[in-house]
Amino acid sequence: MFTRAFLASRLTAKSAVVQNAAPRSLFSTSAVTQKAKLPHEKLRYAPEVSELKLGDYTAQSQRTGVIARKKGMTGMWDEWGVRVPVTVLQLEKVQVVSIIKTSNPSCARLQIGCGVRKEKNTSKPLKGHYDAHGVEPKAKVFEFPVTPDAALPVGTEITAAHFVPGQLVDVTAPSLGKGFQGVMKRWGFSGGRASHGNSLAHRTPGSTGNINPGRVYPGKKMPGRMGGKNVTVIRLPVMKVDTALNCIWVKGPVPGHDEQFIKVRDSTKLIKHRLFPEGAAVPFPTYIPGQSPALPRETIAKVGGQDPLVPSSD
Amino acid sequence: MLCRQLLTRALAQPLFRSYTQAHIIVPQPQFDKPLALPIEKRPNVMKVVEREAISRANVDGRSDLFIRRAAPKDRLCAGDVVTVETRNSMAEGAATSSFTGVCIAIYRRGIDTSFILRNLVQRVGVEIRFLAYSPLVKRIEIVHKGVGYRRAKLFYLRENPGKAFQLKLLKKTGK
Amino acid sequence: MKSRLNVIDNSGAVVAECIKVLKNAKWAEVGDEIVVAVKKARPISEAMSSSMSAAKIRKGDVRRAVIVRTKKEIRRPDGRYVRFDDNACVLLNNQQQPLGSRILGLVSAELRFKNWVKVVSLAPRVV
Numbered sequence: 280m281f282t283r284a285f286l287a288s289r290l291t292a293k294s295a296v297v298q299n300a301a302p303r304s305l306f307s308t309s310a311v312t313q314k315a316k317l318p319h320e321k322l323r324y325a326p327e328v329s330e331l332k333l334g335d336y337t338a339q340s341q342r343t344g345v346i347a348r349k350k351g352m353t354g355m356w357d358e359w360g361v362r363v364p365v366t367v368l369q370l371e372k373v374q375v376v377s378i379i380k381t382s383n384p385s386c387a388r389l390q391i392g393c394g395v396r397k398e399k400n401t402s403k404p405l406k407g408h409y410d411a412h413g414v415e416p417k418a419k420v421f422e423f424p425v426t427p428d429a430a431l432p433v434g435t436e437i438t439a440a441h442f443v444p445g446q447l448v449d450v451t452a453p454s455l456g457k458g459f460q461g462v463m464k465r466w467g468f469s470g471g472r473a474s475h476g477n478s479l480a481h482r483t484p485g486s487t488g489n490i491n492p493g494r495v496y497p498g499k500k501m502p503g504r505m506g507g508k509n510v511t512v513i514r515l516p517v518m519k520v521d522t523a524l525n526c527i528w529v530k531g532p533v534p535g536h537d538e539q540f541i542k543v544r545d546s547t548k549l550i551k552h553r554l555f556p557e558g559a560a561v562p563f564p565t566y567i568p569g570q571s572p573a574l575p576r577e578t579i580a581k582v583g584g585q586d587p588l589v590p591s592s593d
Numbered sequence: 594m595l596c597r598q599l600l601t602r603a604l605a606q607p608l609f610r611s612y613t614q615a616h617i618i619v620p621q622p623q624f625d626k627p628l629a630l631p632i633e634k635r636p637n638v639m640k641v642v643e644r645e646a647i648s649r650a651n652v653d654g655r656s657d658l659f660i661r662r663a664a665p666k667d668r669l670c671a672g673d674v675v676t677v678e679t680r681n682s683m684a685e686g687a688a689t690s691s692f693t694g695v696c697i698a699i700y701r702r703g704i705d706t707s708f709i710l711r712n713l714v715q716r717v718g719v720e721i722r723f724l725a726y727s728p729l730v731k732r733i734e735i736v737h738k739g740v741g742y743r744r745a746k747l748f749y750l751r752e753n754p755g756k757a758f759q760l761k762l763l764k765k766t767g768k
Numbered sequence: 769m770k771s772r773l774n775v776i777d778n779s780g781a782v783v784a785e786c787i788k789v790l791k792n793a794k795w796a797e798v799g800d801e802i803v804v805a806v807k808k809a810r811p812i813s814e815a816m817s818s819s820m821s822a823a824k825i826r827k828g829d830v831r832r833a834v835i836v837r838t839k840k841e842i843r844r845p846d847g848r849y850v851r852f853d854d855n856a857c858v859l860l861n862n863q864q865q866p867l868g869s870r871i872l873g874l875v876s877a878e879l880r881f882k883n884w885v886k887v888v889s890l891a892p893r894v895v
Contacts (some may be wrong), residue, residue, distance in 0.1 A: 350638045350639050353642060355704075356728050358683065359682070360727065361679070361726065361728065373847060443616075444616065523626070525642065526638060556615075556616035557616065558614070558615045559614065559617075575619045576623050576624065577620040577624075579619070579620055580616065581616050581617060582620075583617070586682055588681065591682075591881075602804065655809065715874045715892065716894060717854060717873055717874060718852065718853030719850070719851075719852055719853070719874070720849075720851045720852075721848060721851075721864070722841070724848065729848075751853070
């Protein structure tokens with residue numbers, strides 16, 4: 280794992296196109312000094328993994344997300360003794376595979392890979408891609424947008440300590456397939472009446488449009504295949520982080536079946552909530568072993584607030 | 594390997610035993626190694642999680658009561674009269690309340706293992722389903738072993754209680 | 769709505785029927801206020817009627833009440849479930865205080881969290 284990261288770092292990486300962003304960390308500084316080049320030109324400036332340094336988290340920073348595996352659900356109790364249903368997500372050999380250019384200078388995309396893909400199951404073009412970056416073939420790859428200060432060199436391993444207990448995350452995964460479903464289940468139509476002379480029209484969609492256009496508008500909600508589409512659940516608190524199992528515990532259910540690859544990233548749509556708990560040291564751009572404060576194996580989020588088991592005095 | 598490094602480092606320095614940050618709780622005891630696994634073998638994470646959670650919650654050996662294959666005299670059976678003492682809150686020195694009743698069902702679900710106690714209180718039937726490993730459950734005690742029950746779930750006692758709730762033990766608390 | 773509840777205070781009513789839930793919901797749970805129609809009441813004796821002229825409950829009276837027990841199980845925050853064998857309520861006056869002077873059966877502890885202090889203090893046992 281770690282040795283592979285070192286190996287990867289010796290090879291070079293493509294860059295984020297960063298032109299006008301203010302320099303914040305070592306990495307972004309080096310990124311700014313380089314001018315954007317054509318995609319086929321390989322840029323050789325990204326720092327090695329060993330040179331990665333901790334930076335300062337700002338309100339504009341966006342850290343990378345990760346691909347995790349849903350392991351299953353269980354329950355735990357918080358400090359008040361309130362039971363919390365949780366889903367266990369494991370970060371299985373999550374690594375930065377490459378950095379991808381975007382047309383937006385203030386945003387790069389990190390290609391993150393997860394898991395292990397067998398040699399015999401890797402096609403040659405894919406193998407070439409991984410070889411070029413010096414990373415072992417991954418079972419699943421996805422891109423996450425990051426701000427320049429949060430960019431990571433290729434080969435960096437992202438562990439469960441990337442997340443802070445008590446922070447909020449957004450989780451995206453394909454939902455469970457429901458098969459061919461009618462409009463009541465698929466779109467929440469109200470259906471027909473149960474009685475009063477109703478005949479064979481209890482769950483039908485009813486009319487599909489006016490006589491005037493004489494056709495059905497595209498996008499009309501109709502029966503069909505339901506589920507298996509990407510669903511995002513926003514603002515899930517991280518209840519627990521386990522650095523030995525490389526797992527995070529997320530409150531509540533998560534779309535998809537067990538062993539499903541899911542995308543976890545810092546919550547973006549924060550209106551009333553804070554992303555990180557107050558006073559938390561944010562591992563930025565990620566948790567770097569040796570530099571970040573070492574953690575105990577398991578840490579649990581403190582829920583805080585009033586004791587819900589004692590009646591309030593008002 | 595990375596995890597190993599982290600672990601060994603964490604073990605080497607006693608500082609992390611008393612790791613404090615305002616928003617974080619460190620559960621005790623910390624298992625230095627995940628229970629029963631070499632981590633390279635990619636064990637079933639959920640089993641490890643469950644085993645650790647149970648061993649942490651099993652402060653008074655209560656998990657022995659829920660071993661399915663144990664001899665009936667050692668474990669909790671449907672029909673037993675059980676007293677459960679619960680804390681009213683997690684605060685230090687919080688008051689406790691206890692409930693005694695006939696166990697009419699047991700649900701073995703790992704960390705979410707639960708059982709239902711039924712009793713007549715003030716001539717009204719009351720059923721409480723307790724989670725065995727809840728930190729609020731202070732004590733689970735079998736006061737009397739049930740005799741003559743032949744089923745795993747005794748829901749028929751709701752309709753035909755017979756003499757199930759006529760025991761003195763139950764009447765005393767049911768006043 | 770339309771469910772029958774036992775009245776467990778000494779106001780004189782025995783069985784009441786829920787005719788309105790006083791919150792924007794289709795159902796009420798323990799600690800919720802409802803409007804009930806008294807369906808069965810104890811006969812009012814001469815002596816009682818003279819002494820307790822204020823609180824005479826007859827069949828057909830419409831009163832407010834608070835639910836104290838439900839047959840549907842109630843979930844507690846730590847994952848516990850509590851269920852009773854009957855649905856029961858306590859009649860209230862206009863000031864949201866119990867109409868009777870005594871409560872004759874056990875009540876659910878959820879009432880504490882919904883600020884029914886008087887009901888809880890009158891009850892002989894809270895589960």
